[in-house]
Amino acid sequence: MSEVRCLNCLKRFSVNAGADEAACPYCKTRYRISWPRQDQPKIRGLVEKSR
Amino acid sequence: MVWKRRIAYINLTTGKIISKPIPKQLRQLYLGGRGINMYLLYNHLTPEVDPLSSENILLVGTGLLCGIPALGSGRCDIAAKSPVTGAIGDSNIGGFFAPELRLAGFDHLMISGKAEKPVYLLANDGNIEIHDANHLWGKDTFETQDMIRDDVKDEEVKSLVIGVAGENMVRFANVRTGMKNSAGRTGMGCVMGSKNLKAIAARGTMDIEFSHPDELLDYCKQMNDMITETRWARAQSKWGTLIIYSNTNTTGLIRTRNFQLNRLEKGEDLEPENMDRYTIGMSGCYGCSVHCRHRYVLKEGSYAPIFAEGPEYTSLGAFGTMVDCNKMETVLVANHLVNKYGLDTLETGGLIAWAMELYEKGIIDEKDTAGLKLEWGNEEILFQLITQIAHREGFGNILADGFNTAISKIGKGSEYYAIQIKGMSSLHSDERPTPSLALGICTSTRGADHLRGRPAIDLYGLPQEMLQEIYGAPVSSDYTAYEGKSRMVWWQELLYAVTDAIGTCKFQTVFCAVHAPKWTEFKNLIQLATDMKFTESELMDVGERIYTIERMFNLREGFSRKDDALPERYFKESTPTGLPIAKGKKIDRNGFEKMLDEYYVLHGWDHNGSPKKETLERLGLDKEPSHIV
Amino acid sequence: MSHGEKLMSIRVRVLLLSNFREIVGKREIVEEVNSNLTLGHVLDQLGKKYGRDFKQLVDPKTRTVPSEFIVSINGRVVRDTKVRLNNDDILMLTIQAGGG
Incomplete structure (x- = not known):
């Protein structure tokens, strides 16, 4: 399963294949996603507010 | 073997890149990392060049032991002539970049000239290429690393990058890698910006060969056990360097409101246990068994969400005590902002605290600050000024040039309030009760600095016999005393020079922990990794050689004894608060000058701090510049 | 203390840092002891109350x-636990953690 663990609420959630961003369905925190392997997403960081 | 390791010469003006092996002779004299970088800087830089001109050179060097699985061996040394001080520019960075550069086939890079337009370098398995970086220009330090990974289509690429502060040639812009690691001091990011060099990336699948791998692995295990058994390491892996704050703030050794107080009253929120509210785990650098970095999430507030690493004790001072902000969240936001923009946390905090005191004293007002009310503890002003400095906007543009230029622009006696040495801000520690620490910040070759020669263990009041065993002669156990303290600083300078040359973490030698690896363990590791044989005293000579060639560089640039000086406030204003031992303290001028005299003698330098002829001959420095490479 | 000198009760502030703070759950406590007692006595007393980490503060062989x-004590680091304490002395207990 292509899952990451939310850094905020610590729940696991799945990420659509190849997605650049994903939101945790539980706490709504948005993350930037990278793919070290095709089936392995990794959280790069939070999507920050632009200012 | 180590003799196959290479140095690459990259000329950004011409695009020419060549590489050569690093001769054994140079390894024996300078080991690697900071050692070889200092040799190269002295040999290849024309005296008196403008640090921001294309004639300045930028050096990147991995430590001799880089890649061993112990002692945080992923350190990388970055050097150039400093745009902050005009003296040695040198900063050390952890993380994972250095081992990756080694795996890519290079130990040292010497970058000269200036690219016509933004570029980045990519070192990959024996090759170095210059890539266009137009699309990276304007990006922050996190985005830049992400985009390079996307460019190269490899998540394992590690990069040294600059942020907008480096692009804007803020004099104290830093170089960053990963989420947290920074080569903060002396403005190496500014030098990269001046060369239109946005990043240096590395990806390698080559081998790092060691002479006696099995024995080395066993010995590394012993080293890791030695470190993790210390109470210091257990505390660091839980609270990070924030643990230091409890000790120093409770005693009254921490400068507050720039330099007006030596303890932050109502500073409870900055105590290390309060990081538990934000921390999601601890992380570490390559080859580290301690893991002293908080990884934190800030969920609320106008700057949320923030996912970051840190803050170090340094940032706690820079954006906490020095500017009189007593909220952990303020520090966490400011820490993230400077990391994102690529600014040295300490220089930024030091300059803002100075400006706040000038504002309080009426030396500057809102006309000077373009309407900013620089009031103590105002976090919004702090965040605004950080942003202004990085973008060279408003009053931030004055501060962006560092103390030397800002003092000359503001004038009106502002120099007196600047807590800087050789033009570089000092840490937020208040050294008035601790003469050894005061001497160390003065003699540092890169300007006020606690990582060049600080005898931190002086604060532990260790038994006399133990101190004599470490330092080789009697030194006082009393941290308020002056006796023997010059020896402590001298000895620590040699130890840290060698630590930076082998590329291990200072925290994992005699810095915070007394029973940590030092000369004997270093010589054993070098022998197992490279087959080079040193005695303890020969290794100390290597430290002496590195420190002395740095001194020679500074002398050549016009620095001398007069620059090894404390700000006048250390002699004139007594500490107003703290535990009884720390209260009412100032540095005794005669005592200080005597320490400095003794310190020069220990190095084999004359009364003015110039190395004596016999010292140069003993260290083989009488033939410099020798241009071995 | 000379024979017959009157014993008084003195108060010592004990500032707790690092793991000592974690164990006790407080930043500061006040200990009352007889004026003829030494630092070692106070540390022993704390060891009985709070357990192992506090007991380790005194090497049983060398004291x-x-x-x-x-x-x-009042900021001055002490190794010898035979030193006498005075009323209102401030004791700080922590681990090796320098640098700044």
Whole structure:
């Protein structure tokens, strides 16, 4: 399963294949996603507010 | 073997890149990392060049032991002539970049000239290429690393990058890698910006060969056990360097409101246990068994969400005590902002605290600050000024040039309030009760600095016999005393020079922990990794050689004894608060000058701090510049 | 103390840092002891109340504070636990953690 663990609420959630961003369905925190392997997403960081 | 390791010469003006092996002779004299970088800087830089001109050179060097699985061996040394001080520019960075550069086939890079337009370098398995970086220009330090990974289509690429502060040639812009690691001091990011060099990336699948791998692995295990058994390491892996704050703030050794107080009253929120509210785990650098970095999430507030690493004790001072902000969240936001923009946390905090005191004293007002009310503890002003400095906007543009230029622009006696040495801000520690620490910040070759020669263990009041065993002669156990303290600083300078040359973490030698690896363990590791044989005293000579060639560089640039000086406030204003031992303290001028005299003698330098002829001959420095490479 | 000198009760502020703070759950406590008692007595008393980490503050053989800890009285680091305490003395208990 292509899952990451939310850094905020610590729940696991799945990420659509190849997605650049994903939101945790539980706490709504948005993350930037990278793919070290095709089936392995990794959280790069939070999507920050632009200012 | 180590003799196959290479140095690459990259000329950004011409695009020419060549590489050569690093001769054994140079390894024996300078080991690697900071050692070889200092040799190269002295040999290849024309005296008196403008640090921001294309004639300045930028050096990147991995430590001799880089890649061993112990002692945080992923350190990388970055050097150039400093745009902050005009003296040695040198900063050390952890993380994972250095081992990756080694795996890519290079130990040292010497970058000269200036690219016509933004570029980045990519070192990959024996090759170095210059890539266009137009699309990276304007990006922050996190985005830049992400985009390079996307460019190269490899998540394992590690990069040294600059942020907008480096692009804007803020004099104290830093170089960053990963989420947290920074080569903060002396403005190496500014030098990269001046060369239109946005990043240096590395990806390698080559081998790092060691002479006696099995024995080395066993010995590394012993080293890791030695470190993790210390109470210091257990505390660091839980609270990070924030643990230091409890000790120093409770005693009254921490400068507050720039330099007006030596303890932050109502500073409870900055105590290390309060990081538990934000921390999601601890992380570490390559080859580290301690893991002293908080990884934190800030969920609320106008700057949320923030996912970051840190803050170090340094940032706690820079954006906490020095500017009189007593909220952990303020520090966490400011820490993230400077990391994102690529600014040295300490220089930024030091300059803002100075400006706040000038504002309080009426030396500057809102006309000077373009309407900013620089009031103590105002976090919004702090965040605004950080942003202004990085973008060279408003009053931030004055501060962006560092103390030397800002003092000359503001004038009106502002120099007196600047807590800087050789033009570089000092840490937020208040050294008035601790003469050894005061001497160390003065003699540092890169300007006020606690990582060049600080005898931190002086604060532990260790038994006399133990101190004599470490330092080789009697030194006082009393941290308020002056006796023997010059020896402590001298000895620590040699130890840290060698630590930076082998590329291990200072925290994992005699810095915070007394029973940590030092000369004997270093010589054993070098022998197992490279087959080079040193005695303890020969290794100390290597430290002496590195420190002395740095001194020679500074002398050549016009620095001398007069620059090894404390700000006048250390002699004139007594500490107003703290535990009884720390209260009412100032540095005794005669005592200080005597320490400095003794310190020069220990190095084999004359009364003015110039190395004596016999010292140069003993260290083989009488033939410099020798241009071995 | 000379024979017959009157024993008084003195109060010592004990500032708790690092793991000592974690164990007790407080930043500061006040200990009352007889004026003829030494630092060692106070540390022993704390050891009985709070357990192992506090007991380790005194080396049982040498009756000194081991180098991995810092115990200071009014900011001055002490290793010899035979020193006498005075009323309102401030004791700080922590571990080796320098740098700044």
